Amino acid sequence: xxxxxxxxxxxxxxxxxxxxxxxxxxxxxxxxxxxxxxxxxxxxxxxxxxxxxxxxxxxxxxxxxxxxxxxxxxxxxxxxxxxxxxxxxxxxxxxxxxxxxxxxxxxxxxxxxxxxxxxxxxxxxxxxxxxxxxxxxxxxxxxxxxxxxxxxxxxxxxxxxx
Amino acid sequence: xxxxxxxxxxxxxxxxxxxxxxxxxxxxxxxxxxxxxxxxxxxxxxxxxxxxxxxxxxxxxxxxxxxxxxxxxxxxxxxxxxxxxxxxxxxxxxxxxxxxxxxxxxxxxxxxxxxxxxxxxxxxxxxxxxxxxxxxxxxxxxxxxxxxxxxxxxxxxxxxxxxxxxxxxxxxxxxxxxxxxxxxxxxxxxxxxxxxxxxxxxxxxxxxx
Numbered sequence: 001x002x003x004x005x006x007x008x009x010x011x012x013x014x015x016x017x018x019x020x021x022x023x024x025x026x027x028x029x030x031x032x033x034x035x036x037x038x039x040x041x042x043x044x045x046x047x048x049x050x051x052x053x054x055x056x057x058x059x060x061x062x063x064x065x066x067x068x069x070x071x072x073x074x075x076x077x078x079x080x081x082x083x084x085x086x087x088x089x090x091x092x093x094x095x096x097x098x099x100x101x102x103x104x105x106x107x108x109x110x111x112x113x114x115x116x117x118x119x120x121x122x123x124x125x126x127x128x129x130x131x132x133x134x135x136x137x138x139x140x141x142x143x144x145x146x147x148x149x150x151x152x153x154x155x156x157x158x159x160x161x162x
Numbered sequence: 163x164x165x166x167x168x169x170x171x172x173x174x175x176x177x178x179x180x181x182x183x184x185x186x187x188x189x190x191x192x193x194x195x196x197x198x199x200x201x202x203x204x205x206x207x208x209x210x211x212x213x214x215x216x217x218x219x220x221x222x223x224x225x226x227x228x229x230x231x232x233x234x235x236x237x238x239x240x241x242x243x244x245x246x247x248x249x250x251x252x253x254x255x256x257x258x259x260x261x262x263x264x265x266x267x268x269x270x271x272x273x274x275x276x277x278x279x280x281x282x283x284x285x286x287x288x289x290x291x292x293x294x295x296x297x298x299x300x301x302x303x304x305x306x307x308x309x310x311x312x313x314x315x316x317x318x319x320x321x322x323x324x325x326x327x328x329x330x331x332x333x334x335x336x337x338x339x340x341x342x343x344x345x346x347x348x349x350x351x352x353x354x355x356x357x358x359x360x361x362x363x364x365x366x367x368x369x370x371x
Binding site: 030031032033034035038039040042043044053055056059071072073074075077078080081083084086087088091092093094100101102106107123125126128129132133136137140 | 177356
């Protein structure tokens with residue numbers, strides 16, 4: 001399954017057995033840093049707002065597609081919030097990876113990350129930050145980077161996703 | 163000189179960000195005017211922004227979340243850009259506490275904050291990536307500059323020098339002053355204690371859904 005997190009509505013892809021698309025329904029609560037998804041209800045976020053199963057969804061996907069406004073070289077608040085709420089995908093235990101401390105896997109699936117950033121005037125510095133950020137995300141998931149692409153508008157992203 | 167200390171942890175109590183700002187505050191002289199601001203939620207009012215603009219230096223402290231800035235702080239930064247930060251010549255400094263041992267892992271979060279400065283016309287001062295920050299909450303009795311907080315004391319002195327001279331310097335990265343393997347062992351014992359305190363079993367930490 002390909003999991004799509006999008007801050008752009010009405011992508012030309014519908015949720016089915018191949019894709020699962022997550023949009024902003026206006027109810028997403030921000031991560032409060034309680035670690036409840038590790039130490040109270042392991043594997044699932046304790047906030048009941050319809051987004052508590054993010055870790056579980058990540059465990060079922062082979063590709064994570066992020067469609068986001070490029071925000072200072074990172075993701076938009078909505079997409080970042082979804083990622084913050086997804087840490088139950090990994091284990092609280094530590095492992096050394098690339099010579100650095102990271103979290104151990106909870107699941108066996110290997111995720112490829114594709115990031116589609118859009119914005120009218122994304123600076124070179126922001127592009128470099130975004131590429132570095134997605135690489136770091138992939139290391140944390142013990143996954144891979146498939147693509148980091150930049151577009152001027154959300155409509156251009158929709159066009160390439162058809 | 164007036165400095166705003168901004169606790170930007172989403173945790174309302176018991177955060178490492180609060181502990182870091184408390185340690186930093188202890189190093190300033192009494193005549194230095196300091197006010198603490200709280201960015202625990204995704205919203206910031208125009209009144210708060212106006213108040214912040216009375217301070218020539220802002221020091222953000224926040225945890226590293228998924229290699230970046232916690233989403234509630236990111237929302238505040240976006241709101242500030244949209245509302246317009248009508249105050250220039252303000253220098254921004256940041257302290258990022260990492261749950262991982264290597265402070266260097268905060269580099270992307272600091273780059274994002276610097277890019278925000280570029281967008282808003284604020285001046286980037288410097289940032290600190292502090293590894294092993296999760297342990298600071300239990301060390302609040304330890305004076306900054308001593309024992310495991312020796313490394314923190316060194317980077318804080320550099321930070322205060324930069325603030326007092328209103329200068330911009332390279333980002334600094336360091337870790338808590340005890341060995342990585344001990345930090346890892348202590349953290350993992352902590353997870354086991356917490357899950358059992360919540361009525362769970364140690365093996366539940368590995369549960370798959």
